[in-house]
Amino acid sequence: MKRFEETICEAIRSMRLLVVVYGDEERLVQPYVYGEYHAGERLLSAYQVAGGSASGASAGWKFFRMDKVTSVALSDRRFHSPRPEFQRNDGAFARILCQVSD
Template identity: 30%
Template sequence: MLAIYTYIVWMNASIVQAIKSKQRIQFTYNGKVRYVEPQCYGVGMKDTELLRVHQLSGGSEREPLFNVSKIEDLKFMDEYFTEPGPNYKKGDSAMKIIYCEL
């Protein structure tokens, strides 16, 4: 149980750091590898942790929300971005609590 808790704490802190440093990340979600630029991380209306991204590859939606508990094989790329996605809006309305945002 401690290993799962440690992993969750690591992943949460790492997502916050990736947003702050504008670092691209890659992960598997619903069996597809997603290559993304993280934009906003927080808690949604159903009390699930959510990650809003600008998706570069792995799916057709450009700025989807992902349930963090379903993210697998999270990797931090040695690549960075300078601007938010084209539809990014500060204060994401899908989240009632925002931990970190661009």
């Protein structure tokens, strides 16, 4: 998990998409918030734009538990402004390590 933290926070700061392998499925996501859930697990809150999904929904808001992430890589693609429904300081997180700026 620690090994992914720097890459995730860099993507959030620079508003670059991430390629995340989660549950054996590759997903392309816009990362928004990375931090600790109330139970202590690390989570990434992101908007998935493409890729696989256990639920069948290949696009939409998702939480990614970092203990299930096997790979994280920066994409060359960027997103230019936060999605209108994005809310800073998400209450799902006990501690936010990095998040998209307004």
